[in-house]
Amino acid sequence: MLRHIRVNDLQVSFNGEEILNHVSFDVAGGEMFAIIGPNGAGKSTLLKVILGLIKPLGGKVSFENDNRKTVIGYVPQSRTIDEETPILAKDFVSLGLPARAVPWLSARERVTVQKAMMMTECLHLADKPIGKLSGGERQRIFIAQAMVRQPDVLLLDESTANLDPNAQEQMMQLVQRLCRKHGITVIFISHDLHVVKEYADRVLFMSRGHYEIGNSDEVLNGKATEWLYHATDEEKPKTIGLFREPAGQLTDHLF
């Protein structure tokens, strides 16, 4: 069982520009953890570092796991699926299986694929070409592809973007079930503060070099929304200043 993910003092720069600036936090096993922040804040970058796709300049990510190496399922932010892509949903899900040097799937692997699709409630889409599915249906297939490795952690990069409110709700309930029923730790990025409020146990707010972490009531309130979506660039530095206050006093001083 996964007990903790410890993110310790990560630093990442692209072309000399600091994207992650000494960020540290812990995620507990079985938690629903949200990451919010403006475009370009480095949220996707942070997930990629956790995943090991990007090597940080400094700091590290460690996993405390009881009995095995931690397996991570990741659903990237954008995937261009050509409408003409000649691949059935179930085949698309099976791509995620740990690869072996034989072309066909074993009976066991077929069952794994079916289970993953059942858990993400998309079994009924199995025989449809992926290119013809709606955005919400595709997201389920993407999550199923990540689930097929039987991960301890799911990293979801804006999986509810572009979904209608109802589909968004259904998607998050599904993710919540994966978390609560199957004990999968979920780290998700979202720009939808309602979603974050309702589903996240804790929230990390990040904006270039500034980080706040707490439960959703602490980090989010009406003003935070305003800050995220309405503040102009000139306003931001002084507002960010507030976030620099030591955590704990945060809510008292905010805005």
Place this chain on the structure above:
Amino acid sequence: MFQYDFMQHAFIAGTLVALMCGVIGVFVIARSLSFIAHTFSHIGFAGASFAVYVGMDPLGGLLLFTLLSALGIGQLGVKMFRRDASVSVVLSLFLGLGILFLSLSDKQANFTETILFGSVVGIDMQDVWQIVGLTAAVILILAAGYRWLKFDSFDQIGAEAAGLPIRWISIGFLLLMALAVSVTVQIVGALLVFALMTVPAAAARCFSQSIFGMIVISSILAVLGVWFGLSMSFYTNAPVSFFITSFEAAAYFIGIAYRYWLARRRVPGYQR
């Protein structure tokens, strides 16, 4: 027609090459590499001419040139070579080089025709064995690497996210393509590698909604095309490649028509 040795050889070699092209073509299309395949065939032409000029076996020259350029393209990144400008520069450069080597060597005319337009009458048993070996190698490697290649070809972002070594897959596939092109050039000629390597796969895309289905249909179309070409050519004396290209083109247009018809009918599960 099978009483002739050369026809037997042609059928064996042609069938194997067609099978290989049918399978690899599906990935060539999925990875949008058709024009790189076409470029490889021209690089191969230069390689073969070079080999003739220095007195090597043409296949050796073909392999040398195509494999080296596969490595080069792999190093620089495929993206750059998807741009049509790069393709036309490289393609014309090597066509020019090929012509230079040909003019430098003495036995031109016959060889030029063979390497540009393909030939099946000149295949001896030794060539057949070479072709058996190379096609078998390509098909086996494709089978062993199928899962990795499939993931990377149809969902590259997902493959990268899952930690697959996408750069090595890309380079490995280019090398395989170089091998495949070198073998195919000998049958259909440098100018028409397209005919076997991409057209059957493109046609198969119209008939099937699954990768495995596409591979099967594409291989069948390629093999039928080669058989059709060899037989027709035997009885009419017109070039083999002409019949192969006509067959594959017909399959493609029928495929397009079929899709159009399907779309009109609105078959459940297939909305378009």
